[in-house]
Amino acid sequence: MSSIAEEIAGLKVASATQTAASQALSQEVAGKMAAIDKKTNDSIAKVESTYDQKAAGLTIIATDGYKKAIEHNSGGRNTVVYDAQGNPNIMCVIPRFNIEDLGLVDLNLGTGVHPAFQTNGVPRGEILIGKYLASTANGGSAVIGGVQPRTSVNYDVAKELCTRKGANWHMMSVHEWAAIALWSLANGTVPRGNTNYGRSHEKKWETARRSDNGAPGDVSGTGRTDTGKGPSTWNHDHTNFGVCDLVGNVWEWLDQFKLDDGQVITTLDNNPAVAEANWHKHAAYFDSPTDDQTGTGSAGAPILSNAVTKRNGPMNDDSSDYPYLTASHFAAITKAVSYVPNELLRKLLIESATTATVGGYIGARNYGDRFPVRGGDWSYGANAGLGALNLGHPRSGASSYIGFRPAFFV
Known part of the structure; x- marks a missing residue:
């Protein structure tokens, strides 16, 4: 065991x-x-x-x-900036200049650096402006040539699309537009553009491809052209490296300027960081020759004044249900005897000391909040121009006739 x-x-x-x-x-x-x-x-x-x-x-x-x-x-006159969405943006380099160096003595613009090149009083060596209008390419607002511009967005959406591109991006300001326009005037390169359904109304052989592939000058269909497809005379410096399509094609929303019940309100220099509520209220108003509030037609030409004595619609009414003001040249409107000329507004091409300046229609509603578009569109003919200014749209307005242009601080 x-x-x-x-x-x-x-x-x-x-x-x-x-x-x-x-x-x-x-x-x-x-x-x-x-x-x-x-x-x-x-x-x-x-x-x-x-x-x-x-x-x-x-x-x-x-x-x-x-x-x-x-x-x-481009010899350094154009550059590329990539935005937060990864899109390339072709930008024109606009160097700082002194107002007195333009030689535009009759415009009574004063002296010193143009406010487009100052932010809160601090000068900038240069600014970058979108060579082309913003497009819908790559789902964003890319600044590229040969495509259709992005339209049918209101003021707030256009502004947000620009700031969404990242730090230092902003929607083109009234200061930047005016600086380029004055430079072009001084240099004898005021651009033409798509002002007659795919062609220039002045030089009808100057054409670009229409969005609907229609014939130049055919008033049927959509006469909007591709970005930058026109000749160099449609650029601000009449070269292939200039800012394209400022005149005609589509109106452009501008920032840092509005009309509030007829009063002109702007920033004092090129500072997109200033809240709208803190923009400067000028002693400048668009008065009317009549207090008619009947219908929706023209009440006549606006009058620059130190107050509104005749209003064509109820205060704080942003609708288009009442008459508007219009004139064929922004610089030719009457100034009231009591109006004190404003140098900054002359620098911004909102008022003018002479009609010997850039051309363009002016329209306004002296009731409600109105935000500016400039340049004209493809149907505007002689009313389009670097001085063309429409102050009839509320911030919520959106149209296939209105686009926008991003800008960038370096």
Whole structure:
């Protein structure tokens, strides 16, 4: 019996020893497999990291190469800025200038740096303006040529689309528009544009592709043209490197300016960070020659005054249910005897000391909140121009005739 017990005990010891050996082997195998898995994962991660770095490097090289090509071909007058959505934006570099150096003595513009190049009193060496109108390309508001401009967005949406592009982006301001217009006037390069359904009303052989592929001058269909497709005379400097389509094609929303129940309100210099409620209220109003509030037609030409004595609609009414004011040239409107001329408003092409300036229609409603569009559209003919100013739209207005242009601070 004892020998059997001893044998059983021996078998148990042998079994335990074998089990321990098996477990040790299993652990050794598991450890080696884990080491193999780690090496494999490390190798994969290294390959992926290397790929990502090379891909990122290639992207940087590609985007940097594109930017350098644009800058090289334009002699530095154009550049490329990538926005938060990753879209390339072709921008025109507008260097700072002194007002007195323009030689536009009759316009009585004063001296010093134009306010487009100052932010809260601090000068800027240059500003970047979208070479083209904003487009719908890549789902954003990319500034690229040869596409249709983005339209049918109201003032607030257009402004938000510009600021969404990232830090230092903003919608083109009334200051920036006026600076470019005055520079063009001084240099003899006031642009023409799509002012007659795909062609210039002045030089009818100057054309660009219409959105509907219609014939130039055909008043049926949509006469809006692709961005930058016109000749160089449609650019602010009459070269291929200038700001395109400021005149005609579509009106453009501008920031830092509004008409509130007839009163002119602007920022004092080019500062998009100033809240609208803090814009400066000028002693300048668009008065009317009549207090007629019947119908929705023209009540005559606006009068620059120090007060509104005749209003064509109820105060705080943003509708278009009452008459409006209009004149064929913004610079030709009458000034009331009591009106004190405003130098800043002359610098912004809101008033003028002479009609020997850029051309363009003016329209306004001296009731409600009104936000500016400038330049005219494809149907405006001689009423379009760098001075064209429509102050009839509420902030909620949206139309296929209105677009916008991003700008950038460097």
